[in-house]
Amino acid sequence: MIKSLIFYKTTAAVDNTGEVLIYKSLLEQLRQYGDVIVDDRHKMYAMFHKWMGVENNERLSRxxxxxxxxxxxxEAIKGLVIKRQVAFVTGVGEHKYTTIKSAVKNLLAACFLALLKVLRVKVVRxxxxxxxxxxxxxxxxxxxxxFVDHxxxxxxxxxEHCLKAGIKKVKVAPDLSWGYAVNQNSWPKNSTQITNIMFSFRSSIYxxxxKKIESLKVAIRFLADYINSNFDCNIYISYQVTQDKAFAEEVCRYLAIYFDNISFVKxxxxxxxxxxxxxxxxxxFSNRLHALLLAYKFGALPIGIIDVPLQQKIVGIFKDIGFPELLYHIDEIKSISISENDIDETVQAIKNVEKNNTRILNEIFVKIFKP
Structure with missing residues (x-):
């Protein structure tokens, strides 16, 4: 049987580690079910594709x-002749449709997908x-x-948003980051004492x-106060997205006025x-979803300091995995409690969720690409 040909749309923020994480995870899944083709014609995505690990034979230019x-x-037309399944995979990331312009784009995309369906292309969002x-x-x-099959x-x-819109075929698949595996136990860590804490925050959502940015800084200052009152440790200010670097530097300068255990990760x-x-x-501590969902993979306890109305994707995912208590709203954070004894237990519980979600993802892809 001829292997499927999978056209994989990879338009994302090019300097965002979280985007790399989910796109790379999906690429690794798709490789199991066919030959993957990624559009590498746009030079701005060259580094993004490198970080994703796109192989030469997966590049459209080749x-x-x-x-x-x-x-x-x-290829869809050829596939009808040689009986080869062609698939189009898209949709990764956060989508907010709030304007007439976004509605028009959706309708134009629907016309294109209608053509693909005539050619029997399998469409996956x-x-x-x-x-x-x-x-x-x-x-x-x-x-x-x-015009979407899956x-x-x-x-x-x-x-819930989709069901209210009348999209009855919508189903939930766990965030793709759950399926990304890292080498376990390959890093040293003192599991009985808190020695290092990391902050990774973005201000771009505001x-x-x-006023909102100041509220975020106040919440970060509160965290630093709590940490320094309860633990003898280092606080590192880091960033996962190039756009966040300037704010990370600002936070570092701000906290360094009050504390002497603040360091910036360059x-x-x-x-x-x-x-x-x-x-x-x-x-x-972070208000970026995939800083949280990457950190736990290496044994760190992920705690979200978020703006609940603006960051519903984080609320939804942490609610679904059963850990809403790991999220704090920036305007309501009055107290926080971290127990050194509970960190390993909580991280292990999240890893159990990861194991189950990875199994669910694997089953979903088998269903999508079954002959």
């Missing part, structure tokens, strides 16, 4: 002189959080979903809302060096 869309359509505001955006997403969101709150935390940083941290 496969065809045509565009990504033209290549997919041509997976790995996304979604928010739909307004009837027009809800209706446009509902129309688009008609429609998966990554949390129950996104599923754009230029100085290099971006990536999948390649995460073991060095998260592997030596006992606790990681």
């Amino acid at each position: 496969f065809s002189d045509r565009s990504f869309i033209a290549s997919m359509i041509l 997976i790995g996304m959080s979604i928010q739909l505001a307004g009837r027009l955006t809800r209706d446009s997403e509902k129309i688009l979903s008609i 429609y998966y969101v990554r949390d129950s709150l996104s599923q 754009n230029d809302d100085l 290099e971006q935390v990536t999948l390649d060096n995460a073991a060095e940083y998260y592997g030596n941290a006992n606790v990681v």
Whole structure:
């Protein structure tokens, strides 16, 4: 039987370790079910594809002189003749549809997917959080979903949005990061005493809302006060996204006025060096989903300091895994309690969730790509 040909859309923030994490995890899954083709024609994604681990034979530039869309359509036509299944995989990441422009884009995408369905292409949307505001955006997403064979969101709150829009085929697939495996027990750590704590925060969710940014800094100061009152440890300020570096430096300068155990991690935390940083941290505080979901893989307790109304994807995922108590709203954080004795127990409980979610993901991909 001829292997499936899988066209994989990889348009993401190019300097975001969290995006690399989920796209790389999905790539590793797709390789098990066919030959993967990634559009590498845009130079801005060159480093992103390198971090993802895209092989030369998976690059569109090595496969065809045509565009990504033209290549997919041509291969779909050929597939009808030689009986080869062609698939189009898309949807990864956070999607907020709130404007007429986004609704129009959805309708144009629906027209394209309708053509693919005529050519019997298997269309898969997976790995996304979604928010739909307004009837027009809800209706446009509902129309688009008609032409999607497998429609998966990554949390129950996104599923609720879709069901309210009339998308009955929507199902939940665990966040793709759960399926990314790291080498276990390859880093030293003092598990009986808190010695290193990491902060990894973004201010970009607020754009230029100085009041909100100040609230975030107040919450971070509260954390530093608590840590220094209860533990003899180091606090490291890090970042997983290049865009976050300036705010990380600002936080470091701000905290250094009050405390002498503050250090700045100059290099971006990536999948390649995460073991060095998260592997030596006992606790990681962050308002980035995949800083939290990467840190626990290396034995660090992930605690989210988030803006609940603006960061529903984090709320949804932590609710689904049964750990909403690991999240604190920045405007309501009055107290926090960390027990050195509970860290290993909580991290192990999250790893048990990871094991179950990885099994679920594997079963979902078997179902998607079964002959």
